[in-house]
Structure formats: structure tokens, C-alpha cells
Amino acid sequence: MSSALIDLVWQSTLETLYMVAVAGILSALVGVPLGVLLYVTRPRQILAQPVVNTILGIVTNVGRSVPFIILLVAIIPFTRMIVGSSIGTNAAAVPLTIAAIPFVARLVEGALNEVSPGLVEAAQSMGATPMQIIMKVLLPEARGGIINGLTITIVALVSYSAMAGAVGGGGLGDLGIRYGYNRFNPTVMLITVVVLVVMVQLFQSLGDYLVRKSDHK
Amino acid sequence: MITLDNVSKTYGSGPGAVQALKDIDLQVPKGTIHGVIGLSGAGKSTLIRCVNLLERPSAGRVIIDGQELTAMDAAALRQARHQCGMIFQHFNLLTNRTVYDNVALPLELMGQSRQTIRERVLPLLEMTGLADKTKQYPAQLSGGQKQRVAIARALASRPKVLLCDEATSALDPQTTASILTLLQEINQQLGLTILLITHEMEVVKTICHRVGLISDGRLVEDADVGDFFTAPGTQLGREFLNDFLKLEAPQALIERLEPEPGETTHPVVRLTFSGDSVSTPLISRLAREHGIDVSILQAKVESIQGRTLGLMIAELMGSASQTQQALTTLESFDLQVEVMGHVQRTD
Numbered sequence: 001m002s003s004a005l006i007d008l009v010w011q012s013t014l015e016t017l018y019m020v021a022v023a024g025i026l027s028a029l030v031g032v033p034l035g036v037l038l039y040v041t042r043p044r045q046i047l048a049q050p051v052v053n054t055i056l057g058i059v060t061n062v063g064r065s066v067p068f069i070i071l072l073v074a075i076i077p078f079t080r081m082i083v084g085s086s087i088g089t090n091a092a093a094v095p096l097t098i099a100a101i102p103f104v105a106r107l108v109e110g111a112l113n114e115v116s117p118g119l120v121e122a123a124q125s126m127g128a129t130p131m132q133i134i135m136k137v138l139l140p141e142a143r144g145g146i147i148n149g150l151t152i153t154i155v156a157l158v159s160y161s162a163m164a165g166a167v168g169g170g171g172l173g174d175l176g177i178r179y180g181y182n183r184f185n186p187t188v189m190l191i192t193v194v195v196l197v198v199m200v201q202l203f204q205s206l207g208d209y210l211v212r213k214s215d216h217k
Numbered sequence: 218m219i220t221l222d223n224v225s226k227t228y229g230s231g232p233g234a235v236q237a238l239k240d241i242d243l244q245v246p247k248g249t250i251h252g253v254i255g256l257s258g259a260g261k262s263t264l265i266r267c268v269n270l271l272e273r274p275s276a277g278r279v280i281i282d283g284q285e286l287t288a289m290d291a292a293a294l295r296q297a298r299h300q301c302g303m304i305f306q307h308f309n310l311l312t313n314r315t316v317y318d319n320v321a322l323p324l325e326l327m328g329q330s331r332q333t334i335r336e337r338v339l340p341l342l343e344m345t346g347l348a349d350k351t352k353q354y355p356a357q358l359s360g361g362q363k364q365r366v367a368i369a370r371a372l373a374s375r376p377k378v379l380l381c382d383e384a385t386s387a388l389d390p391q392t393t394a395s396i397l398t399l400l401q402e403i404n405q406q407l408g409l410t411i412l413l414i415t416h417e418m419e420v421v422k423t424i425c426h427r428v429g430l431i432s433d434g435r436l437v438e439d440a441d442v443g444d445f446f447t448a449p450g451t452q453l454g455r456e457f458l459n460d461f462l463k464l465e466a467p468q469a470l471i472e473r474l475e476p477e478p479g480e481t482t483h484p485v486v487r488l489t490f491s492g493d494s495v496s497t498p499l500i501s502r503l504a505r506e507h508g509i510d511v512s513i514l515q516a517k518v519e520s521i522q523g524r525t526l527g528l529m530i531a532e533l534m535g536s537a538s539q540t541q542q543a544l545t546t547l548e549s550f551d552l553q554v555e556v557m558g559h560v561q562r563t564d
Contacts, residue, residue, distance in 0.1 A: 122309035125269055126323040126374065127298035136322065140313045216354035217312045 008175060009191055015089050015170040016199070020157045022093040027100035027157075028150055034060070034101065035108025036134055046120065046130045063102035068160050071095050072167060079167075092169025096160055104153050111145025112138050144215030151207025155200050162196075172196055218410040219245040219268060219378060224277035226263050237263040239434040241277070245427075247377075250404050250411040252425035252442075254418065254457065260434040261414040265382050268412060269301045270294060282377050299327060302371030306383035308363040310355040316342065316366050317351040323374045341369040345399065361392035368399060372407075379403070381413035385420055397423050418461035422446065422521050430454050443524040447491030448553070464517050464528045466557065474558030482559035483534050484544065485514070489553040490527035497550060500531075507543040509535030532560060 038060065040046050041053040066074070072095045076086045079094040115138055123137045139146070162173020172192045180189025226238040237260045245251040255261045266272040268279060270286050279286045286297055302323075310319050320341055324334045342348050345365040355363055364384060371379055381400070385393040401424045403409050415421065421428045421442060428445050430438035430453060438450050449455050466474075466485070475482065490499075500511045515530040533540045547554045 116307075116309070118305060118307055118309040119311060121271055122303070122305065123322075123326070124271060125298060125301070125303040125380075126326055126370075127295035128326045129295065132326050136325065137311065141311060143313060215313065216356055 005188065005191075008179070009172075009188075009195065012170060012172045012175040012192070013195055013199075015174075016158065016161050016172045016196075018089055019093050019096055019161045019164060019169060019171060020154060022090075023096035023100050023157050023161075024150070024154050026093075026097045027104050027153065030097075031101045031104025031153075032108050032146065034105035036112065036138070038105055038109040039112040039138070040130065040134065046124075046133055060102040060105055063098070064106065066099075068095070068099050069163050069166065071099055072163060076167075087168035089164070089169050089171070091167050092161070092164035092171075095167075096157055096164070099160060100153055100157055103156065104149065107149030107152060108142070108146055111142040111149055114145055115141045144211045144217065147207060147210050147214060151204060151211075154203050154207070158196060158200055158203070218247040218249075218282055219243070219251075219412055220278075220280040221264075221268070222278040222280065224264075224267055224274045224279065226260075226267055226272060227275045237434055238267065238274070241431075241436050243429060243436060243439070245410055245412050247410055248404070248408045249426045250400070250413070250424050251427045251429065252421040253412070253414045253429040253431055253436075254416060254421055255414075255431035257416065259431045261416070261431055262382060264431060265380050265412065265414045268378075268380055269298055269303060299323070299374040300376050301378045301380065302374065302376040303380040303382065304364065304367045304371050304384045306386050308355070308360075308367045308387075310363055310366055310370075312355055315352050315354055316347055316358070319355070319366055320369045320373055323370060327374060337373055337375075338369075341372055345369045359392075360388050361395060364388065364392075364396050365399065368396075368403070372403070372409075377410060379409050379411045381411060381415075383415060384413065385417065386415065390419075393417075393420070394423070400424055418457055422461070422519075426522070430457070441522075443522045446519070446521045447489070447524065447526050462517060462519065462528055464515055464530065466514060466530050470514060470560065473560045475560070476558055478537065478559045479561070480537075481562050483532050483562050484540050484559055485530065485532050485557045486544070486547070487555040487557050488527075488529045488531065488547070489555075490529070491524065491552070499547075499550065499552075503533070503543050503546065507535065507539050507546065509533055509539050509543050530557070534562065 034056070038053065038056055041049040041056065043050050075095055075098060079091050080086045082094050083090040085091050119137050119141060120133055123133050128136070161171050164171050165174025165177055172195055176189050176192035179185050180192060221241050221243040224238055224241040225236065228235045228237060241264060253261055253264060263272055267274045270279065274287060281297065281301060284297055286294060289297060311322065314322065317338055320338045321334045324337060342351060345368055347362065347365055347369065350358065350362065355366065358366065385396050388396060397420060400411060404411055413420065425442050428440060428442050429436050430451065432453050438445065438454050440450065445454065446458060449458050470485065474485065478484065503509060503511055512532040512534060513529060514532060517528045519526045533543050535543070544554065544556070
């Protein structure tokens with residue numbers, strides 16, 4: 001394997017990590033509060049708002065049902081507005097983030113749903129405000145489930161980022177398509193796949209470790 | 218201290234509506250332990266959850282310590298709930314908080330300083346026997362220890378009232394006894410008013426001063442525990458009592474029982490003694506005055522809140538006229554007599 005190829009793989013790995021990191025962090029920042037809202041506005045929940053809940057639910061579902069490759073090109077005007085360009089690694093991070101937000105939100109909602117209603121009731125009996133219930137009961141008790149959801153999101157982002165090549169975003173997936181598939185170079189294809197597999201393994205192990213450490217169930 | 222004034226609770230509306238509570242009137246004086254007993258689905262849980270408005274009553278007023286909770290807005294209600302601790306059947310401890318932090322939670326919610334929290338939490342853990350468990354997580358504790366944490370947590374805000382929702386139902390008998398002892402100590406030392414719901418007569422017998430019986434959403438009895446155990450006022454009350462005392466005739470006898478007396482039968486009676494009649498030398502008097510023999514088949518004596526309750530199943534052996542006179546004599550005493558049936562004499 002030539003040093004040029006090693007450079008190329010290294011460069012692509014960094015691009016993938018960059019896209020995943022940016023999209024992962026931003027989608028968590030938006031997706032976790034959205035997931036909390038989806039949960040607490042449910043009927044009979046602490047901030048029951050059936051209309052808000054239905055609207056949020058529909059928006060979230062729309063976000064999740066658009067195929068990523070279509071989202072990637074469909075929001076190009078928005079991407080240009082945000083990062084000033086529709087091509088490049090930064091431009092790819094925008095649709096990745098948009099795609100990941102509803103994904104995170106639903107996983108967080110699911111994690112909160114696992115918290116025993118009795119704990120919320122106990123906090124209510126102590127005179128907790130809805131905000132206190134969210135911050136001191138729901139989020140800490142769902143911590144393991146939320147970290148697990150974020151791990152799943154990161155792994156999905158690694159896979160989605162392979163499509164970033166379509167807008168010149170680079171990354172390992174793009175490398176595999178251009179060098180491995182279009183130029184019939186099975187070595188490059190194999191290397192990108194191996195690097196991706198190792199990357200996913202590492203993220204999953206780290207996630208599992210954090211879940212174990214943070215959860216005392 | 219706690220007053221429920223004509224409280225009703227209906228779930229749903231229209232023809233499918235379920236009325237879980239119907240016109241409940243209940244008074245719990247300061248410093249007393251009041252039990253509410255009933256079968257599952259009778260409305261016990263709804264009743265206790267209506268007291269701190271975890272369930273909002275459909276009608277009626279809830280008054281705790283002179284404050285009408287049902288008239289409060291959300292913010293005032295949250296303040297009032299600090300006066301009213303609650304413990305649950307399944308403990309409801311936060312799994313990701315240590316024992317110390319669980320007990321500290323109500324104080325954190327009230328915005329107390331770390332210093333104040335420390336000064337309150339440590340004595341409570343001492344009192345509930347958890348001083349060596351402060352850094353453990355609930356998953357590392359036994360059921361009884363978890364309920365102790367929950368009790369310490371409920372007391373952290375220094376409430377005047379403690380609500381216990383089936384607090385011992387998930388515990389074994391020995392642990393139940395130790396939790397009941399703790400509740401009794403709290404009641405005596407802190408003067409705390411306790412309202413508890415349970416389906417276990419043992420709980421009522423051990424710590425309650427008064428007991429209410431709830432059936433199909435209505436409070437059908439409300440009496441001193443001593444009165445309830447010696448003379449329940451309803452059929453359901455008697456069923457609870459018989460079930461609790463487990464004074465059943467031996468199976469072999471039940472199979473021999475005949476509903477109507479015959480030429481050659483003896484009556485079998487169930488006697489319930491209470492108050493003065495316990496100390497009357499009844500059996501020997503029957504034998505002496507009516508010339509009959511009395512065969513005691515089952516007997517039991519219980520002491521409930523300082524009052525003695527005796528139960529006995531006996532066969533009255535003698536001629537038809539002798540046993541009839543004996544029964545009349547029995548009925549003149551201060552005790553309950555129930556003729557269970559008649560058996561063919563074997564002598």
C-alpha cells in the first residue's frame with residue numbers, strides 16, 4: 001500500500017469523524033430537548049399538550065421518512081444559507097444533522113418512556129415542578145437509555161456519512177465509491193470497509209461502557 | 218388534620234364512566250394512624266391519591282391542616298405537598314441516585330442549601346437504620362431497606378402527614394413487621410398523622426387506631442380498630458375478620474355438618490367473645506347449669522389495641538332440649554353466637 005493511499009485513507013477517516021462529530025453533537029443538542037418535549041406533552045403527561053404533541057410528532061415523522069440521499073439534495077438551498085456552500089464536508093454535515101435530529105428525538109422519547117411513572121408520581125408528591133421533574137427525575141433516570149440512543153445515532157451517522165460523497169463531502173464512504181468501485185480497486189474498498197467496521201466497533205464499545213458506568217438499575 | 222368532605226372521583230364520562238369514589242367523608246385527627254382497608258379495585262388507591270391530589274377529585278373538598286388543597290392553584294399545591302409525605306408499594310426510589318441523594322431530593326426540590334440538606338438527611342438515615350448505606354444505590358438494597366429509604370425521603374421535608382399507599386404489600390411478613398414498627402415510632406416520636414391503605418388486616422391490627430372499610434367506592438365502615446375487630450358492622454367487615462382470624466372448622470367436621478337439626482344431632486356453634494365476656498367462665502357454667510358437655514373444636518385469642526378478642530368453635534353435646542336451653546343462655550351473654558350446623562352424635 002503506497003504512502004499516498006495511506007494519506008488518502010487517513011484524510012478520509014478524519015473527514016468521516018468530523019462529519020459524524022459535528023452532526024452527532026448538534027443533533028444531540030436539538031434532538032434531546034425535542035425528545036423530552038415529545039414525551040412530556042403526551043396526553044396525561046406532566047405538560048400534556050395534545051395539539052403540540054401531534055404537531056411535533058408529525059414533523060418528527062416527516063423528518064424520519066425522507067430518504068437521506070433525497071434530503072441531502074433537497075435541502076441544498078438551506079445548506080448554502082447555513083455554511084455558505086452546497087459542497088464540501090461542512091455542507092454534508094448539515095443534512096446529516098437534520099436527518100439525525102428526529103432520530104435522536106424518537107430514541108430519547110423511547111428512553112424516557114422506560115422511566116417508571118411511579119418515579120414521576122413520587123416527585124409530584126414532593127411538590128416538584130415539571131422542569132424539576134425533567135431535570136432531576138426523567139433525564140437522570142433515562143441516562144442509560146439516552147446514551148444508548150446516542151450511540152445508535154453515531155453508528156447510523158457513520159453509515160449515512162458514506163453518502164456525503166454525493167455533495168463532495170469526502171469521507172471513507174466516498175473514498176470507497178470513487179477509488180474502490182469506480183476505479184475497480186478492491187484493496188481500497190476492503191480498507192475503507194475495515195476502517196469503518198473498526199470505527200463502529202469502537203463507538204459501540206465506548207457507548208456500552210458509558211451506559212454501564214452511568215446506570216445503577 | 219386530614220378531612221375529606223364528600224369526595225367523589227369519576228373516570229371518563231357518559232355511559233362508560235367509572236365512579237371510583239362515591240361521597241367519601243373521612244376525618245383523620247392529628248397524631249392518629251388511620252387505616253383504610255378494602256379488596257383490590259375497591260378504590261383504596263384512588264382514595265389515598267386524592268388526598269394529595271395526585272388524582273384530582275371530581276367533586277368534594279380535601280383539607281389538610283386547615284388548608285383546602287382542592288381550592289389551590291398549581292404553585293400553592295406544590296407548597297402544600299411539602300407538608301404531606303408519601304410512600305408507595307414499589308418504593309419509587311430513583312435508581313440513579315444514592316440512598317443519601319434520594320433522601321435529599323425533596324430538600325433539593327425546595328431549594329435548600331447543601332448544608333441544610335446534610336443536617337436533615339443524616340439524622341433521618343440514622344433514625345431509619347440506614348446510616349451505613351448512604352453511598353449505596355437502591356439496586357443494592359433489600360425491599361425493607363428500600364422502604365426505609367422511602368420513609369426517610371418522605372420525612373425529609375418535615376411533613377405533618379404521611380400517606381402510605383400499600384407500603385408493606387411487597388414485603389415479607391418479617392420485613393412488614395419492622396416497617397410497621399418504624400411507622401409507629403414515627404407516629405409517636407414526631408406526632409405525625411398517618412393515613413395508610415392496605416389489604417392486610419395484620420397492618421390494621423398492628424398499628425392503626427381507626428380503620429375505614431371501603432367497598433365499591435364507598436366508605437362503608439369507619440370505626441375504632443378495637444370495635445371493628447370485635448364487632449364489624451358489615452358483612453364485608455365480617456368476611457375480612459374471619460379471613461384474618463382464619464378460624465375455620467376442621468374439614469372433616471364441615472363435611473358432617475347438616476343444616477337442620479334432627480333427632481340425634483348436636484349443634485355446632487361459633488362464639489365470638491369480646492370485652493367482659495372474655496373473662497366469663499362460660500363453658501363450665503353451661504356444663505353445670507344445663508348438664509351438657511362442650512367439645513371445643515377450635516379456639517383462638519387475639520389482642521387488638523389493648524382489647525381481647527376470643528373465638529371458639531364448639532359442639533354442644535346433650536339432649537335437644539338441653540342444648541336449646543344452653544343456646545338461649547349463651548345468647549343472654551355479651552357475645553356473638555352463630556349456629557354453624559348440626560352433626561350426628563357419635564356417642
